[in-house]
Amino acid sequence: MHRLLERQIKRFLGESATQTPELAEFLSAIDEAYTRFDSDARIIERSLKLMSAELNESNDGLRIELAEHKQTELALQKEKEDQLLLITKLEEAQNHLMQSDKLASIGQLAAGVAHEINNPIGYVYSNLSSLEKYVQDTFELIDVYEQAEVAITAPDILERIKAKKEKVDIVFLKEDLKSLMSESKEGITRVKDIVQNLKDFSHVDISEVWHASNLHHGMDSTLNIVKNEIKYKADVVKKYGIIPDVECLSSQINQVFMNLLVNASHAIESHGTITISSGQLKDEVWVEISDTGQGIAPEHINKIFDPFFTTKPVGKGTGLGLSLSYGIIQKHRGRLEVHSERGKGTTFRVWLPVTQREDCSA
Numbered sequence: 001m002h003r004l005l006e007r008q009i010k011r012f013l014g015e016s017a018t019q020t021p022e023l024a025e026f027l028s029a030i031d032e033a034y035t036r037f038d039s040d041a042r043i044i045e046r047s048l049k050l051m052s053a054e055l056n057e058s059n060d061g062l063r064i065e066l067a068e069h070k071q072t073e074l075a076l077q078k079e080k081e082d083q084l085l086l087i088t089k090l091e092e093a094q095n096h097l098m099q100s101d102k103l104a105s106i107g108q109l110a111a112g113v114a115h116e117i118n119n120p121i122g123y124v125y126s127n128l129s130s131l132e133k134y135v136q137d138t139f140e141l142i143d144v145y146e147q148a149e150v151a152i153t154a155p156d157i158l159e160r161i162k163a164k165k166e167k168v169d170i171v172f173l174k175e176d177l178k179s180l181m182s183e184s185k186e187g188i189t190r191v192k193d194i195v196q197n198l199k200d201f202s203h204v205d206i207s208e209v210w211h212a213s214n215l216h217h218g219m220d221s222t223l224n225i226v227k228n229e230i231k232y233k234a235d236v237v238k239k240y241g242i243i244p245d246v247e248c249l250s251s252q253i254n255q256v257f258m259n260l261l262v263n264a265s266h267a268i269e270s271h272g273t274i275t276i277s278s279g280q281l282k283d284e285v286w287v288e289i290s291d292t293g294q295g296i297a298p299e300h301i302n303k304i305f306d307p308f309f310t311t312k313p314v315g316k317g318t319g320l321g322l323s324l325s326y327g328i329i330q331k332h333r334g335r336l337e338v339h340s341e342r343g344k345g346t347t348f349r350v351w352l353p354v355t356q357r358e359d360c361s362a
């Protein structure tokens with residue numbers, strides 16, 4: 001008999017209960033039901049065990065899959081980082097190429113113009129010096145003739161001399177010739193300076209090497225180049241500090257100055273001021289170009305160094321100036337900082353180390 005049924009009979013009917021045949025039959029039916037229930041329960045238990053084993057197995061499988069997934073995710077993350085690095089390198093290389101291209105064409109143009117202008121300027125300058133001397137000699141000769149005038153007795157000759165002198169206004173002519181000569185010499189000297197600035201700016205020899213350079217000279221020759229662009233827009237105020245020569249590729253640094261100066265003048269709507277200052281802090285030199293222009297919108301400030309970002313109309317800006325400048329300053333292991341207030345103006349500050357490390361190359 002089923003153990004549970006036996007215990008229950010003992011509990012409810014007692015150890016010595018007499019069983020009628022009906023009761024015995026009834027109990028036997030119950031016993032059968034108990035036994036059947038037991039075997040059903042065992043079957044369920046067994047299938048539960050089976051299911052739990054299967055679940056455990058698939059759980060293990062999932063765990064393995066999860067670990068594999070994590071590994072793939074890590075590999076993907078690494079690949080993404082590698083790709084970002086590659087993109088940055090590509091961008092740098094592209095910037096570098098564009099910058100070399102732009103510099104090379106400006107350099108070529110400047111070198112060409114300088115070469116073409118140099119020769120005629122040379123002979124105009126030297127001719128002017130001879131001319132000045134000849135004019136001086138001619139005046140001295142006229143002076144001698146004037147002194148000799150008293151010795152002339154023929155009235156018709158005296159009359160002709162007088163009429164001629166009045167016609168050419170000899171007094172005015174003497175004075176004016178002097179100032180014409182000095183103005184022409186001044187003009188041609190300025191053209192000579194411009195050509196020199198062009199040469200300095202383009203640093204005609206393409207194989208420019210790192211050298212200690214005076215940034216104030218670089219800024220001055222760049223200012224001469226962009227003078228026409230700036231002069232109607234802004235007064236230029238120089239507040240140069242005392243700075244040492246800086247080891248750099250000066251033509252490239254001049255290119256940065258030019259971009260910053262042109263941007264500053266573009267930012268000024270009617271008329272304003274561009275202030276250029278400089279100074280030294282420890283082993284770094286800074287040069288600052290500050291304008292009283294329209295300023296940069298806060299939502300643009302993080303984009304201005306991106307290649308091709310421009311707010312200027314088509315044809316006025318390519319959006320390359322600042323990204324090229326940024327690349328050049330980075331190559332010099334320096335920094336390019338910006339501070340801007342809408343409606344008040346913008347300040348760009350170039351930081352450059354006074355000396356470069358040994359391993360730098362052009």
Ligand SMILES: Nc1ncnc2c1ncn2[C@@H]1O[C@H](COP(=O)(O)OP(=O)(O)OP(=O)(O)O)[C@@H](O)[C@H]1O
Binds near residue numbers: 318319
């Ligand atoms: N001094 C400044 N004041 C106000 N905005 C400026 C100034 N400098 C730069 N910007 C903003 O940054 C943008 C990007 O300047 P960037 O010099 O790179 O290109 P660009 O001047 O537009 O074109 P370009 O290639 O001819 O230099 C400008 O279009 C302008 O919106």
Ligand SMILES: [Mg+2]
Binds near residue numbers: 259263320
């Ligand atoms: Mg620009």
